[in-house]
Amino acid sequence: MNIESQDLYTQAILSMSALVGLTSFLMLGQGRLLRLIFVFAVQGLLLTLTTSMAAFSLDNPHLYISAVLTFALKVVFIPWMLRKEVLTMNMQRDVEALKNNTAVMLGGASLMVFSYYVLQPIINTSSMIMLNAIAVSLSVVLLGLLLMISHRQAIAHVVGFMSIENGLFFAAIVATNGMPMVVELGVAFDVLVAAVLFGIFFLHIRTSIDSLDVDMMNKLHEVDR
C-alpha cells in the first residue's frame, strides 16, 4: 500500500487514525488529571474533524449532526464537567504515581499489535486502509480499558470510559460512514445520560469516602472474609 497513491480523503482518514491512536497513548501515561482531560478533549476534537470530513467528502448531511453532537458532548460538556470536578476537589496539583508505567506502555503497544492481529481477516473483504482504521479503533477501546485498570482516580476511569466510546464512534465513522441516524442519536443520548450520572456519582462518592480514589471503595467482596 502506497499512501501517496491514495485519494486525499483516505490519506486524511489514515492520519486521523494515527492521531487518535496517539492521543490514547498520551492519556495512558498521564498522571495529571487536568492534562488527562485536555488530551481527552483533543481526542474528541479529532473525532469531530474526522466526522465532518466524512460528512463533507461523502456528502452525507446527517454526519454533520453527529459531528455537532460529538463536539458538544466530547469536547465541551464532558471535559468541562470533569475539569470542574477536579477543581472542586482541589486535585489539580496531584500527580498520580502510576505503578509500572513502562509495563503499562508496553502493554498498550502490544494491545495495538493484538488489535491488528485480531482484525486481520477484514483485509479479505476490504482494503488495507480499513484494517488500519478499524484496528486503531479497537486499540483505542482496549487502551481505554488499560487506562481504567492502571489509574486509581474515578475521574481517570470516566475518561477511560468515554475514550472507549470515542474508539467505537471512530470505528462507526470510518468503517461504515456512520450508523443509521436513529441509532447514533440513541448512542449520543446514552453518552449524555452517562455523563450526567457520572457527575451525580462523583458527588455521592465524595460524600461517602471523602475522596475520588476508587481503591478506597473496597467493602464488597466476592466471598466472606
Add this chain to the structure above:
Amino acid sequence: MIAVYLLLLLSAAGILFFGLMGHKEDIGKLNTRINAVSLVITIGLAITVFEQGTILSSGKAFLIDSFNVYLIVLTAFVGFTTSLFSAPYMAHEKEIGKLTDRRLKLYYSMYQGFMLAMYLVLTTNNMGIMWVSMEGATLATVLLVSLYRTPESIEAAWKYFILCGVGIAQALFGTILLYYAASQIGDSENALLWTVLHEHATQLNPDILEIAFVFLLIGYGTKIGLVPLHNWLPDAHSEGPTPMSAVLSGLLLNDALYAVVRNKMLVDGATQSHIAGYLMMGFGLTSFLVAALFLHRQKDIKRLFSYSSIEHMGLMTFAFGIGAPLATFAALLHMTVHSLVKSAIFVTVGYASQLAGTQKMSGIRGLIKTQPKVGWGLLIGTVAIAGFPPFGVFTSEFLVLLATMHNYPWLTPLLLLGIGIAFAGLFRHIQPMVFGEKPEGQSAIKANLIPVMVHLGLALWLGLAIPGFLSDWFSQATLLISGSSL
C-alpha cells in the same frame, strides 16, 4: 402493532409522571396499575401473534415473533407482580426513614424507565436500538442500586456502572462490525434491521461475523453475568432495594441473553459452523460451575441468590449454545421458570430481611416459627430453584441434561456435579434460616405473599404439565432459533 406503541408510551408516560409525582401517598398502587395495564396489553399482543404469526411494524422498526413475544409477556408479568410487592415494601422503607420523597420519586420513575428499556430491547427490530436500550437499562437502574446511599451501595453502583458500561461497549463494537459486514452487501440504511440481516445471513462475511460475535458475547455476556464478567451482579443485587433485585434477576438477565441469542442466529447463518455455540457453551458451563462453588461461601442472603442467578444463566447460555432443538426448548422453558421462581424468591427474601432487620444470613433465624408464610415461601422457592421435582426448573434442567447426553455425553457429569454442588450450597444456608428457634423480639410483619404463591404455582404447573398453547409456542420459537423442530 398499536399494542407495542401503547406499551412503550405507557412506560414513557410513567417515567415523566412519577418523576413529578412519585412521592405522593399510595403512588405505589398507581405503579401497580400501570404495570397491570401493560400486562393486559402484552397478553393481547401475544394472542394476536399466536393467531396471525410474526408481526412486523410498518416502518420495520418493531418485530414481534414467537421468540420475543413470550418474553414480553413474561417481562410484563414479573414487572406487575414485583410492583405489587414493591408498593408496601417501599412504603415501609420510607416509614422507617431509609428513603426520602425525592428518592421515592426517582425509584418509581426509574422503575418505569427500566420497564421501557426492557420492552424496547425485546420489541425492536434494529440491532443498534437494541444496544441503546440495553445500555439504557443500565443507566435506569444504576441510581436505584445506590438508592440507600450507604458506602456499600455506592460502591456497588459504581462497579455496576463501570463494568456494565465498559462491557456493553464491547457489544457496540460487535454491532458496528455487524453493520460493517451488512453494509457490504448493500442497502446500508436497513442494514441493522434484524429481519434484513437474518434474510441475508448466508451472504454476510463469516470471518467478520465471528469476530463480531466474540465482542457481542462479551458485551451482552457482562449483563447476563457470565463468569468472569459477573463481579457487578452480586453487588448490585445485594445493595439495591429488593424489588430491584427481583426485576434485575428475573428480567434484565433474560433480556441480555435474548440479545445474544438473536445475534447467534445471525452468526450461525453466516458461518454455517458451530463456533458461536461452542463459545456460549464454554462461557455458560464455566459460569454454571464457578457460581455453584461460590454459593457455599456467601454470608448475605441476597448475594447467595445472585450467585444462584449466575448459575442458572450459565446453564441457559450453555443450553442455547448446544443449539439442538431439545436444548433450545429446554433453555426457553428454563428462562421462564427461572424468572418466575427467582423473582418470587427475591420477594420472600425481602420480607425475611425486613423481618430480621438484616440481610446477613447469620442474623436470619427461625422464619417458620415467626411467620410461617415467609418461611415456607423461602423454603419452597429454594426447593424449586434447586431443581427438585415437581417444579418447572426440574423439567427444564432434566431436558438440558437429556440434550447434553445426546449431543455431548462427556459433559453430563460436569452438569450433574454443578447441580449437586449448587443444591448443597443453597441448603446449607437455607436450612438454619427457615427452621430452628426464633430469636427474641422477632415478630411477624405485614406481608403480601400472593405474588410469591402465584409465581411458585405457575412454576409448579409448568413442572407438572406444560399447557398445550405454551408448548406450541416454545416449539415455534425453537424452530425459529435452532432451525429445526423437536
